[in-house]
Amino acid sequence: MLNVLSAVLVLGLLGALFGALLAVASKIFEVKKDPREEAILAKLAGANCGGCGYPGCAGCAAAIVAGDAPVTACAPAGADAAAAIAEIMGQTATVGEREVAFVRCNGGTAAVKRFEYVGVQDCTAAEKVAAGPIDCAWGCLGFGSCVKACQFDAMHIGPNGVAVVDEDKCTDCMACAAVCPRHLIVSVPVSKKVRVLCLNQEKGKAAMTVCENSCIGCGLCERECKKDAIHVVDGIASIDYAKCINCKLCTKVCPRDAITPVATAEDKEKYKEVKKKAAEAKKKAAEVAAAKSGKPAAAKK
Amino acid sequence: MKELSTLITITIGAILSNNFIFSQFLGCCPFMGVSKKIDTATGMGFAVVFVMGLASAITWCVYNWILLPLNLVYMQTVAFILVIASLVQFIEMFLQKSVPSLYTALGVYLPLITTNCAVLGVALLNIQNSYNFIEAVVYGITGGVGFLLAIVLLASVREQLVFADYPKSFDGFPIALVAAGLMALAFMGFSGLDIFK
Numbered sequence: 001m002l003n004v005l006s007a008v009l010v011l012g013l014l015g016a017l018f019g020a021l022l023a024v025a026s027k028i029f030e031v032k033k034d035p036r037e038e039a040i041l042a043k044l045a046g047a048n049c050g051g052c053g054y055p056g057c058a059g060c061a062a063a064i065v066a067g068d069a070p071v072t073a074c075a076p077a078g079a080d081a082a083a084a085i086a087e088i089m090g091q092t093a094t095v096g097e098r099e100v101a102f103v104r105c106n107g108g109t110a111a112v113k114r115f116e117y118v119g120v121q122d123c124t125a126a127e128k129v130a131a132g133p134i135d136c137a138w139g140c141l142g143f144g145s146c147v148k149a150c151q152f153d154a155m156h157i158g159p160n161g162v163a164v165v166d167e168d169k170c171t172d173c174m175a176c177a178a179v180c181p182r183h184l185i186v187s188v189p190v191s192k193k194v195r196v197l198c199l200n201q202e203k204g205k206a207a208m209t210v211c212e213n214s215c216i217g218c219g220l221c222e223r224e225c226k227k228d229a230i231h232v233v234d235g236i237a238s239i240d241y242a243k244c245i246n247c248k249l250c251t252k253v254c255p256r257d258a259i260t261p262v263a264t265a266e267d268k269e270k271y272k273e274v275k276k277k278a279a280e281a282k283k284k285a286a287e288v289a290a291a292k293s294g295k296p297a298a299a300k301k
Numbered sequence: 302m303k304e305l306s307t308l309i310t311i312t313i314g315a316i317l318s319n320n321f322i323f324s325q326f327l328g329c330c331p332f333m334g335v336s337k338k339i340d341t342a343t344g345m346g347f348a349v350v351f352v353m354g355l356a357s358a359i360t361w362c363v364y365n366w367i368l369l370p371l372n373l374v375y376m377q378t379v380a381f382i383l384v385i386a387s388l389v390q391f392i393e394m395f396l397q398k399s400v401p402s403l404y405t406a407l408g409v410y411l412p413l414i415t416t417n418c419a420v421l422g423v424a425l426l427n428i429q430n431s432y433n434f435i436e437a438v439v440y441g442i443t444g445g446v447g448f449l450l451a452i453v454l455l456a457s458v459r460e461q462l463v464f465a466d467y468p469k470s471f472d473g474f475p476i477a478l479v480a481a482g483l484m485a486l487a488f489m490g491f492s493g494l495d496i497f498k
Contacts, residue, residue, distance in 0.1 A: 007373050011380060014363070018387035025391050029398035128470070 036088050037065050043084045045076035049151045051173030064089065075099075076152070076171030100170040101154075101177065102188045105140035106197035106258065108161030110212035112136070127181040135210040138199040140184055146176035192241045194248055198258040201235040208256075215258040221250035308439050311432075313494050315443035321419045322451040323488035328419030332452055333477060342456035344403045346449030348396075350442060352388060352414050353423050357441025359384050360424040361434055381424045389415045419448055455481055 041061040052073045054060040063069035064085060071086040079098060117126050117133035123145035126132055132141055142161040149155070154169035155176055163176075167190060177185040184199055198215040200207045207214040217235040229243035230250050237250075237259070251259045252271040263271075321327045328349070335345040360381045368374055393411055396404040404411070414420060423444045427437040458480045467476055 003372070006371055007376055010367060010371055010373055011376060011383065014367070014380060015383055018383065022387055022390055022394075025394050029394040031397050031401075125470075 034065050037061050039088050040064055040085050043077060043081045043088070044074045045081075045171065047076060047151050047171075047173075049076060049171075049173045049175055051075055051171075051175055076173050078171070097189045097191060099172045099187045100167045100190045101165045101172060101174060101185050102195055103140060103146075103163045103165060104184050104186055104195075104197060104199045105138070105162050105182075106160070106213040106260070106262075107134065107136055107139040107211045108142055108158070110160065111139045112210050124179070124181045132182075136200055136214065137210075138182060138184070138201065139211060140182070145179045145181070146185060149175045149179040151175065189241050192239075192244055192246060193261060194239060194244055194246055194251060195260050196230075196237045196239060196258060197260050197262075198256075199236060203235045207235070213257055216256055218255065220253045220255065221259060224249050224253045304435075307436065311436060311440050312443045315440055316447040316450060317488070317491040318494040320447045320451060320488055320491075321422065321444050322448060323485040324492070325422065327422040328417045328448055331413055331417055332448070332455065333474065333481070334413070336452050336456040336459055336477065339453060339456045339460060342452045343449070346445070346452050348392065348403075348411065349414060349417065349419065349448045350445030352385070352392060352417075353420055353445035353448070354438060354442040356381075356385050356388055356420050356424055357427055357437045358434070359388065361427055361432075361437040364428055365434075377425070377428065378421070381421055385420050385424070386415050419444065451484070454484060458484070 037058075038061075041057060044057045044060060046057055048056040050056070052060045052063075052069065052075070054063050054069065054073075057074075060069060060073055064071060064073060071089055071091060072082040074081060074085075077085075112135040113133060114135050115130070115133055117129060119125055119129060121143050123141045123143045126141050126143050131137065132139075134141065140162040142157055142163065144155075144157050144163065146163050147155045147157060151173070152169050152171055154166045154171070155163055156166065158164040163185075165176075172187055174185070174187060177183070177187075182199075188195055196215060198211075198213065200211065200214045201217075202210070202214075203217040205216075207216045215235075215237050217232045217237070219232050221230045221237050222232055226247070226249065227243045227245055229240045229245070230237055231240070232238075248261065248263070249271075251261060252263045252268050254263075257263075315321070319325060322329060322332050331345055331349070336342050363380055363384060364374075364377060368377055368380060373380075389412065392414075393404070396411065423441050427440060430440075432440060455477070459477055462476055462480070465476075471479070
């Protein structure tokens with residue numbers, strides 16, 4: 001009993017002594033820090049994800065105070081935090097719309113397999129083996145390097161073997177984009193739901209043979225768009241989100257189902273009918289107009 | 302004279318033949334973690350020299366003046382960890398105040414000295430080898446110098462790796478581990494110096 005008591009007492013005293021010494025030392029060696037730094041640190045996401053390019057959240061806070069980083073540097077913290085940080089810094093934040101990561105592939109099981117890969121379950125490793133186990137050089141390999149990179153549990157491999165983003169959880173830190181060996185992950189505005197699901201730059205048959213869902217660069221979407229928002233650049237459709245209005249017309253004409261939200265066959269059929277009718281009505285109107293303009297012309301004669 | 306030769310033996314042993322990293326494999330975490338650049342490696346090395354020297358002195362006092370008289374030798378590990386943890390805290394504050402550039406360069410590795418087993422190892426080995434106070438302090442400092450030597454050598458090797466043509470899959474830690482292993486092999490050559498014992 002005495003043994004236990006003395007052990008507790010001695011170690012307790014030692015601890016108290018060191019604690020007191022440290023308390024004194026912390027007063028002597030106190031470093032005056034900018035109080036804004038700590039206030040900003042409290043507003044940051046605190047995940048130390050490194051998405052801002054600074055070593056950890058403390059580094060980011062220091063950079064914001066020093067003026068090296070914008071007040072919106074922390075994407076995961078969101079617009080509210082950016083506004084709060086701007087207030088601390090005495091600025092007004094110009095915050096754009098929230099963006100999320102998006103995987104530009106819908107291949108997975110639809111992509112043509114070249115061989116069965118059984119090595120390390122990692123996309124970069126799989127990519128190194130004869131340039132990847134699928135024929136498409138732009139397709140998602142589905143080994144989940146991005147899933148491992150995500151600090152926010154927002155990245156998962158979907159049912160068809162392609163990585164998908166949980167937009168509620170995604171903070172747009174883009175840690176996933178950095179590890180994707182095929183650079184498939186891009187940042188898109190969260191409200192714009194029409195997105196091209198492919199990054200294959202081959203055209204026509206070359207793109208068609210490697211995957212069932214590839215963009216073949218046919219340009220149907222480009223002709224269908226009323227807002228001049230979608231264009232085929234380098235063999236791949238890409239959307240200008242400053243112009244896109246989520247009308248989804250392009251999804252209904254895409255013959256390869258390469259634009260999300262993918263329209264059902266029924267929808268496509270319906271849209272074809274509507275277009276046919278519209279074309280007929282237009283034709284009729286033109287005939288009528290021609291007939292009308294024809295008469296006065298004839299009368300003149 | 303005999304004392305001097307003991308100290309020399311301790312010094313040679315701690316730096317070369319019984320190097321903390323290469324033959325006792327203590328303190329490998331910061332050894333791999335902070336050896337990317339010579340600057341930070343040197344900083345880390347000196348921090349460890351400082352901590353190991355001070356820790357040796359204080360733990361020797363704590364052991365011989367407090368634990369031994371009170372028959373609390375079995376609590377030595379707990380007591381030593383207490384000493385080391387507070388010491389590292391103290392050094393962290395000291396560096397933040399007086400050498401802020403070194404403080405930011407060491408970053409997360411400075412608090413990690415707390416869990417650097419080389420520091421706890423030197424404290425325990427002092428007791429095991431029943432060194433007197435001066436021997437213990439010398440062993441602590443020279444052990445730290447051994448760590449400094451090892452980490453600076455590895456850092457210089459790793460800086461040169463940029464020019465080396467090794468398989469890409471070895472990039473980063475794997476090639477550093479290979480380099481460290483080869484250096485440990487080379488340091489085995491110093492084991493012949495043990496004849497001075």
